[in-house]
Amino acid sequence: MITLERVSKTYGSGGRAVQALEDIDLTVPKGTIHGVIGLSGAGKSTLIRCVNLLERPSAGRVFVDGQELTALNPAQLRQARHQCGMIFQHFNLLTNRSVYDNVALPLELMRESRGAIRERVMPLLELTGLADKARQYPAELSGGQKQRVAIARALASRPKVLLCDEATSALDPQTTTSILSLLQEINQQLGLTILLITHEMEVVKSICHRVGLISDGRLVEEADVGDFFTAPATRLGREFLNDFLELEPPQALVERLETEAGAHTHPVVRLTFSGDSVSTPLISRLAREHGIDVSILQAKVESIQGRTLGLMIAELMGSAEQTRQALATLESFDLHVEVLGHVQRTD
Amino acid sequence: MSSALIDLVWQSTLETLYMVAVSSLIAALLGVPLGVLLYVTRPRQILAQPVINGLLGVITNVGRSIPFIILLVAIIPFTRMIVGSSIGTNAAAVPLTIAAIPFVARLVEGALNEVSPGLVEAAQSMGATPMQIILKVLLPEARGGIINGLTITVVALVSYSAMAGAVGGGGLGDLGIRYGYNRFNPTVMLITVVVLVVMVQLFQSLGDYLVRKSDHK
Numbered sequence: 001m002i003t004l005e006r007v008s009k010t011y012g013s014g015g016r017a018v019q020a021l022e023d024i025d026l027t028v029p030k031g032t033i034h035g036v037i038g039l040s041g042a043g044k045s046t047l048i049r050c051v052n053l054l055e056r057p058s059a060g061r062v063f064v065d066g067q068e069l070t071a072l073n074p075a076q077l078r079q080a081r082h083q084c085g086m087i088f089q090h091f092n093l094l095t096n097r098s099v100y101d102n103v104a105l106p107l108e109l110m111r112e113s114r115g116a117i118r119e120r121v122m123p124l125l126e127l128t129g130l131a132d133k134a135r136q137y138p139a140e141l142s143g144g145q146k147q148r149v150a151i152a153r154a155l156a157s158r159p160k161v162l163l164c165d166e167a168t169s170a171l172d173p174q175t176t177t178s179i180l181s182l183l184q185e186i187n188q189q190l191g192l193t194i195l196l197i198t199h200e201m202e203v204v205k206s207i208c209h210r211v212g213l214i215s216d217g218r219l220v221e222e223a224d225v226g227d228f229f230t231a232p233a234t235r236l237g238r239e240f241l242n243d244f245l246e247l248e249p250p251q252a253l254v255e256r257l258e259t260e261a262g263a264h265t266h267p268v269v270r271l272t273f274s275g276d277s278v279s280t281p282l283i284s285r286l287a288r289e290h291g292i293d294v295s296i297l298q299a300k301v302e303s304i305q306g307r308t309l310g311l312m313i314a315e316l317m318g319s320a321e322q323t324r325q326a327l328a329t330l331e332s333f334d335l336h337v338e339v340l341g342h343v344q345r346t347d
Numbered sequence: 348m349s350s351a352l353i354d355l356v357w358q359s360t361l362e363t364l365y366m367v368a369v370s371s372l373i374a375a376l377l378g379v380p381l382g383v384l385l386y387v388t389r390p391r392q393i394l395a396q397p398v399i400n401g402l403l404g405v406i407t408n409v410g411r412s413i414p415f416i417i418l419l420v421a422i423i424p425f426t427r428m429i430v431g432s433s434i435g436t437n438a439a440a441v442p443l444t445i446a447a448i449p450f451v452a453r454l455v456e457g458a459l460n461e462v463s464p465g466l467v468e469a470a471q472s473m474g475a476t477p478m479q480i481i482l483k484v485l486l487p488e489a490r491g492g493i494i495n496g497l498t499i500t501v502v503a504l505v506s507y508s509a510m511a512g513a514v515g516g517g518g519l520g521d522l523g524i525r526y527g528y529n530r531f532n533p534t535v536m537l538i539t540v541v542v543l544v545v546m547v548q549l550f551q552s553l554g555d556y557l558v559r560k561s562d563h564k
Contacts, residue, residue, distance in 0.1 A: 052472055077474075080474075081472060081474035090463075092466050092468065092469035096488055096562065096563050106474075109470070109473055109483070110474075137563040138563075157473065
């Protein structure tokens with residue numbers, strides 16, 4: 001439904017040129033929700049603006065619904081943009097138009113009749129739960145309600161694609177959840193293809209099917225959400241995951257961690273279980289087969305898109321030889337083992 | 348106060364209102380589009396035209412920098428061409444209008460600049476043409492600021508009209524100079540000033556009311 005082919009965007013020229021996007025290849029199949037996550041300044045906003053050509057790529061081609069947008073003249077492009085609804089972080093509602101008139105705007109731009117507009121706007125206000133707010137103005141609404149108006153407005157022209165530019169970043173967690181479930185509903189009921197950019201893993205986890213990770217203008221990783229959350233392929237992906245799961249070692253432990261193993265130290269490991277390894281009784285096996293004790297410092301289980309993800313930070317207490325064998329055993333399973341450091345033994 | 352004097356004050360008040368009304372109306376009709384052009388032709392704007400923008404900017408600045416009293420006499424031939432005379436309230440309205448157009452244009456440009464660029468971007472994402480963006484987004488969203496700018500213009504025109512009056516245009520300024528100053532009649536001077544103060548107050552209150560009513564920010 002959406003295809004970006006080797007899309008690059010450079011701002012400025014000569015020595016001052018800044019490469020915002022570099023050779024982006026991205027395909028979002030019809031009816032899926034695709035997330036792109038990245039830190040601020042990674043190029044997320046530029047990327048999503050390149051899809052409906054609010055930013056024109058310096059190179060590469062953009063297709064939406066089989067039509068090459070980058071090949072259209074201005075009038076054709078305006079026509080094609082009716083296929084692409086867009087919502088924004090700061091809602092971008094017209095303050096001097098009522099809720100009804102905001103939703104009607106795209107239809108007015110398409111020169112629809114008043115009757116046709118009315119027939120389209122009211123069901124959209126019902127869908128987004130705003131039927132009783134039709135005559136109110138944006139200033140009288142909460143952030144979540146404003147974003148609902150923006151969603152209704154984006155859907156007015158019956159688009160096939162919805163672009164979401166940090167749509168929940170200005171909202172509190174509860175409101176975020178309700179907006180995300182609305183987006184999911186729209187995706188399922190209307191079969192709308194959604195491309196969203198965000199810096200929040202929560203958003204990706206809740207509604208995305210696939211996710212891309214963007215860093216310095218490049219897509220460095222792309223995966224199904226279940227795979228990304230259980231086994232990110234890149235270091236940045238892992239950092240995002242650890243931040244999201246808040247699975248950082250406690251401060252008191254960090255202060256005791258030494259990078260080198262010593263004669264009287266135990267390794268501290270971070271284990272990420274997924275798939276089959278979740279149900280394996282690993283800890284008791286380590287104790288039984290290698291004679292070591294495992295002290296669990298932190299642990300967490302998450303369910304993501306029907307897949308279970310377990311995380312644990314543990315100290316392996318045994319002799320150097322025992323812990324070495326224990327680590328080898330752990331690595332033979334389907335799980336990610338990361339040695340965070342070593343602590344002096346206290347026993 | 349004699350009835351003759353009351354008649355005179357009333358007559359002068361009507362003349363002032365006439366000059367202000369005519370020049371405000373024409374200045375708004377020409378100044379608002381000029382302000383819109385100044386804004387939309389800016390670099391990175393929806394109809395970016397750096398050369399035209401620069402040119403319009405210079406013309407506007409020239410218009411704004413000529414002292415009104417000099418403009419008044421400098422364009423006398425032009426005034427004659429338009430209204431057939433260089434004295435009277437109609438003749439006074441010409442330099443008032445010319446002075447007010449760039450004034451309105453800059454105030455409108457400033458009001459448009461207050462519209463969030465995000466709104467323009469949203470309209471573009473919906474496939475709006477530049478004209479639709481101007482008519483459905485920029486002007487309605489800047490409505491409060493534009494009315495505010497027009498109020499400032501009307502008030503400024505009240506005071507400029509007194510100057511125009513002094514060179515034969517009639518109105519309250521003329522009355523104040525001829526009767527109050529030249530004939531040294533403090534009563535007439537005071538009445539003139541009081542009427543002008545009340546007039547400005549009324550225009551400002553009306554403008555504030557319209558801004559409040561039209562803006563939902």
